[in-house]
Amino acid sequence: QSVLTQPPSVSGAPGQRVILSCTGSNSNIGAGSDVHWYQQLPGAAPKLLIYLNTNRPLWAPARFSASRSGTSASLAITGLQTEDEADYYCQSYDNNLRGPVFGGGTKLTVL
């Protein structure tokens, strides 16, 4: 059972917009801890996609964006592409556990 809750799967057609959710609690996201997102392509290591809630590293395409509100955060992907098919993980810091915590991951399928 992960500290951050993500839907196991989401799907969308090429060109569509999809939103992936990440739900935490008052000891992590709700306490103001930053949220970060990682993309894990099949058979590959995770790769940083969004950091500090809304920032994209240089290698992340502009079609990825993120936001947060209350105890939740979300990752939006616009103009869905077949190469976006991957697992996506949110991550934050938990004050009770005193360490980084990950979500259970969402598998994105591009139909």
Next chain:
Amino acid sequence: QVTLEESGPTLVKPTQTLTLTCTFSGFSLNTRGLGVAWIRQPPGKALEWLALIHWDNDKIYSPSLKSRLTITKDTSKNHVVLTMTNVDPVDTATYYCARRPRTSSYFFDYWGLGTLVTVSS
């Protein structure tokens, strides 16, 4: 160019001690604010943070595994070593090391490719 590479045994017997080494380049753990973490992923499952060591030798561990883990660094060799005692088949996973950048927040900007460790008799 920042790179990290994990190394260690691919097969370990139950109750044994697992030792993994992360060899990194492109940065120094003498640099204020930087850290290196270990994160694992059982087959088909989610990521789990294990331990993190900082430039000043400050260390934090996952509460659920703290009693079994030790993380150390050798700055001269650009190594970070994770030791896990009394392994069990549930510890079978791909183990990643990753860099924590110099920020007040905890996240990981560069990752190694990972090393798969199987615990089996």
